[in-house]
Amino acid sequence: MTEETQSESSLLLLPDGRLLVRNVTPELSTLLMALQPEDSDLARRTMLSESPGLQLITPSNA
Amino acid sequence: MVEAMDAVLTAPVLLAGGRRRVAMDRLKDARAALAGCEICHHRCAVDRLTGPAGRCGAGADPHVFSAQVEVGDEWEIIPAYAIALAGCNMRCAFCITGDESWHPRRGQRLAAAAVARRATDAIASSRAKSLLVLGGEPTVYIPWLLELVAAMPEDDRLVLKTNGLSTGPARGMLEGLFDVWIVDFKFGSDACAATLSRTPGYTAAVGETLRWAARHTDLIIRHLLMPGHVECCWRPVAEWIASHLPMAKVSLRSGYWPSWKAGDHPPLDRPLASAELSSAMEIARHFNLRLVP
Numbered sequence: 001m002t003e004e005t006q007s008e009s010s011l012l013l014l015p016d017g018r019l020l021v022r023n024v025t026p027e028l029s030t031l032l033m034a035l036q037p038e039d040s041d042l043a044r045r046t047m048l049s050e051s052p053g054l055q056l057i058t059p060s061n062a
Numbered sequence: 063m064v065e066a067m068d069a070v071l072t073a074p075v076l077l078a079g080g081r082r083r084v085a086m087d088r089l090k091d092a093r094a095a096l097a098g099c100e101i102c103h104h105r106c107a108v109d110r111l112t113g114p115a116g117r118c119g120a121g122a123d124p125h126v127f128s129a130q131v132e133v134g135d136e137w138e139i140i141p142a143y144a145i146a147l148a149g150c151n152m153r154c155a156f157c158i159t160g161d162e163s164w165h166p167r168r169g170q171r172l173a174a175a176a177v178a179r180r181a182t183d184a185i186a187s188s189r190a191k192s193l194l195v196l197g198g199e200p201t202v203y204i205p206w207l208l209e210l211v212a213a214m215p216e217d218d219r220l221v222l223k224t225n226g227l228s229t230g231p232a233r234g235m236l237e238g239l240f241d242v243w244i245v246d247f248k249f250g251s252d253a254c255a256a257t258l259s260r261t262p263g264y265t266a267a268v269g270e271t272l273r274w275a276a277r278h279t280d281l282i283i284r285h286l287l288m289p290g291h292v293e294c295c296w297r298p299v300a301e302w303i304a305s306h307l308p309m310a311k312v313s314l315r316s317g318y319w320p321s322w323k324a325g326d327h328p329p330l331d332r333p334l335a336s337a338e339l340s341s342a343m344e345i346a347r348h349f350n351l352r353l354v355p
Binding site: 007008012014018020021022023024025026029041044045046048049050 | 128130131132133134137140141144158188189317319333355
């Protein structure tokens with residue numbers, strides 16, 4: 001089973017640029033929002049989720 | 063464009079004694095019903111109390127293969143603490159969770175009370191505003207669902223996502239317990255349902271559940287647009303809704319994701335084309351459907 005601390009989502013990037021997303025968690029919605037800030041549906045989902053925000057993985061903290 | 067694959071809310075459920083009490087009161091009968099299981103459209107009449115049996119191949123209690131807060135469903139219910147139960151009574155070739163849906167032992171056995179604790183925590187901490195139970199097909203596990211409801215706070219919002227193949231007695235055991243029913247109206251054609259999901263007599267069975275759900279709960283009808291099936295499936299689904307439940311909320315999903323055995327059934331081996339989405343939206347407008355995001 002997927003524990004909440006090990007959430008699981010999937011993304012499928014299509015050749016035409018569309019991005020399909022399965023099991024969108026609040027954190028993932030925030031990430032997607034950064035990619036597509038003009039997406040109003042996604043903005044609503046992100047707003048409703050009160051996501052804690054992104055944690056950027058960099059060489060120094062990876 | 064980002065498209066979410068995945069389910070929303072409503073008037074308070076009022077049952078004498080509260081739904082927790084009602085759920086417990088129904089538990090004994092619900093478990094007994096599995097001894098000659100006819101809780102779904104297939105009416106296998108097998109004993110699922112002694113082990114996995116029947117078209118679904120499920121025993122009495124489910125395995126849980128996913129449990130997390132999600133925001134991909136309908137706006138009304140998100141964020142939802144979504145729990146997915148392995149096992150299903152359909153065999154959809156394109157199922158996004160094909161392995162878990164076709165194999166009821168995937169995931170982990172979890173007591174309903176343990177799942178309820180997690181969901182209650184998520185809701186109490188405002189990470190979720192509803193509990194969403196999905197599958198697979200959750201209604202093949204009615205006793206477990208009753209235990210789950212009995213373990214949840216009386217006022218938490220409970221959402222059931224189902225393929226609509228439950229029989230009248232099964233629906234009766236669930237009546238009044240879930241605030242929202244999201245019913246997946248997958249096929250508008252019995253031929254497509256038989257070929258793609260091995261479910262004969264599909265449209266009549268789902269139609270019965272849809273009419274019941276519209277009378278007994280807050281209903282959202284969901285349809286996943288499938289490539290190559292806009293005219294044979296979506297158009298008749300839209301026409302049926304307009305004719306029978308014109309005020310129903312309709313969630314039209316455009317994020318079809320080719321998976322599982324979809325490659326054996328072209329054109330299900332490709333994503334939805336933009337022209338197909340445009341055509342589907344035109345159909346929705348033509349029938350004046352009440353689309354919800």
